[in-house]
Amino acid sequence: MSLIVDIKKRYSGFTLDVSFEMEKMPLGILGASGSGKSMTLKCIAGIITPDEGRIEVDGRVLYDSKARINLRPQVRRVGYLLQNHALFPNMTVEKNIAEALDGPNREKGARIEQLLHRFELDGLGKRYPSQLSGGQQQRVAVARVLASEPDVLLLDEPFSALDAYLKESLQLDMKNRLEDFDGYAVMVTHDREEVYKLCPSLMLLEHGQVDNFGLTADLFKQPGTVAAARLTGCKNLSRATKKDDLTVFAEDWNLTLKTADAVPDDLTHIGVRAHAFKATNEDSVINMVTFDIRSAIETPFEWNILIQPDKGQGAEPIWWMLTKESQVFEKPAYLTVAPEDVLLLTGGNNTT
């Protein structure tokens, strides 16, 4: 029992070549804009037809170029939740939902009431989408998609059209809905926090190709590739060479660092997350960095500081993030990074 996707689609200057198999655990697809995330969803929904490949849900074939099968979107049982919700502006909430329901009209009324109640939209059935708040519109869109009883639920940047303060509570709400949903949920986003909150498994897309696939928590901890490190929000990347099994030399920073894991032979880069640097005044710690401060940006709860390692011998600057404990910032003597926080990365030569 799984959703199997294996598709290719060629455009001039861009090729989408995506292949994955997933179980009923919400999957996030993270990628930069133009990486082919939305296109992947459109192929699954049947809005775009791939050049070749196969899409299968629990053994039911939706698309197979060899067998010449290409089901219409109407019969795929794939729900597609769009960024702008795509509610029909000329219909009331009730009518919007009714369009997704099958069966005789007299049964629809009761089912619409149920859905409105389930999505906390009681009493809003007669309103038009333009008369609802952004959060309500999203709940109507989700109710409408689920009313069509899909096997697969696709979410295309579901929170990007919403105000920041609404996002948090709607994300929590969506997390619960996704957990209740008995099917395959795939969410596309460029927001790593969103993916971390909502999707236990994660696929990283880079230039139309799958760069990495795994459990979200693992991929954030050990990105493994340069693309994955960048997509999961690692601000500091440096070209690196292997010195010995537990030592690397970071060329861009002019630093030699100890690592916790064995350094792979095909290592191309290392990454260190901005918050992994710790301040210290002792001069005998491991992975000690002497530095100058270039500039600093203050946010309500943290300092983002751009530092120059090794007293400025032409090295690239590094971002250091420090949670605020006091309003005053004092420069420590050194920074240090724990060996397990040095991310060992491969595949940097293909992308940079």
Next chain:
Amino acid sequence: MDISAILISLRTAVLSIVITFFLGVLAAWGVVSMRRERVRAVVDGILTLPMVLPPTVAGFFLLYIFGVNRPVGKMLIEWFGIRVVFNWTATVIAAVVISFPLMYRSARGAFEQVDPDLIYAARTIGMSEWRIFWRVIMPMALPGVASGGILAFGRGLGEFGATAMIAGNIAGQTRTLPLAVYSAVAGGDMEGAYAYVAILVGISFIIVVSMNVLTAKERRGVRPKNRK
């Protein structure tokens, strides 16, 4: 003033707009749904051509097709006993052909303005293409389609060149208002011309006002009918 010109003109304009409306909407939807870019460009060019051609040239082609000694014209006479040229039918055909591109292009523009996401969403929740057209696309495109209809009506009412070529200028049969204006002036009857002109200007003014009302509506977007 000859009242028959007014009646002939109105009958022609009303019947031709009904035909033009359906043909135009159908053609627009057909072209919008076409997948192949090149085929679409060619078809679009052919459908738009009557708008760019001088009406007398369009009329010349019509005469070429429907003339009594031409295959199509001959067939219509022999099989159905219908003689198209220099007949009231010809005024309708001329009005339809000349006003069609306006209807077609407005409808196409209106259909292309409909947010494709709405159509994708409609498909994935299981609505049939037919239902999507009538329940989603048409209501969204209605202001644009309607203004195209009004424009096409105005153009059909004012049709002169092609009508003169294929229908002639037979008083009481094919003499529409624009032809009546021409005939009155040619015959030195300025009083008669004033009356015809006044009627045409009046109708045109109503058309411009209704266009503006519709465009304003289009700009505001589709409004809910019963606000709370």
